[in-house]
Amino acid sequence: MTRKKRAAVTTTPAKGIPIAAGGSVLRPLKAAEVVARDVVRDITAKGLQPGDCLPSEAQMLQTYGVSRESLREGLRLLEVQGMISIRRGPGGGPIVGTVDSANLGRMEALFYHLAGATYDELFEAWLFAESTLARLAATNPDAALREQVMEPYLSGDVEDAEHEDLEVYLSGHEGFHGAVSGLTGNRVFQLTFRAYGQVVAHHLSTVGDVHVRKLHRKLADDHLKLAQAIVDGNGDLASTLMHDHLSEVIAITRRELGSLLEGPVGWL
Ligand SMILES: [Zn+2]
Structure with missing residues (x-):
């Protein structure tokens, strides 16, 4: 895959727009x-x-009895969320897309950006969310399911290959964390809590030239230990291991991105 250009350093003041009290819940559609x-x-x-x-x-x-303009605008709203895709040209038309927390993350990043939320705040939320997901996965009462979902990660084989391509690495890394979140049995947690990590992954893939993959072996070992804790049903250990694992990822990210992490979370 082609590497994207390094994102420009943002100059937006960190103060941001004050977060409203929620009056928009009453806004008519x-x-x-x-x-x-x-x-x-x-x-x-x-x-x-x-x-x-x-x-x-x-x-x-x-x-739907609406104008062509409203119909197309409505479909476009769903298209940017990935929930439908529109094939252009003859024989084209709308098809059902996916429900992907990465798209939720992209939307959330816009809110963080304008509200002036910092990367420290994002990382704090990410640590909290993924540790909670790991604990919930490990305490899923279906032991057979825990073992079945984590089995590919227990040997380390699935993540053995060193990836030269950051995007391949990131999608592999997200795959493990997605598998953990799928074991929570709570789709709200799965979608919203995973979105923080997706925001970080998207940022890393956008700025490029990040050498997180240098530590691939170590991070894959973390996944192996996490998978074992989840199979063993040890919620406390899974939560702690996840916290330590992501703390390391965050430390690497800080080192690699440096001044790019100053100011509010970027909407990239
Ligand atoms: Zn990981």
């Missing part, structure tokens, strides 16, 4: 948002899965 909501309702009602086709534009215009 715009026409495009109503369309987006109705499309999502239909996806759910029909039990559609990633890759399934949605109706054509002509059919949706008839079904």
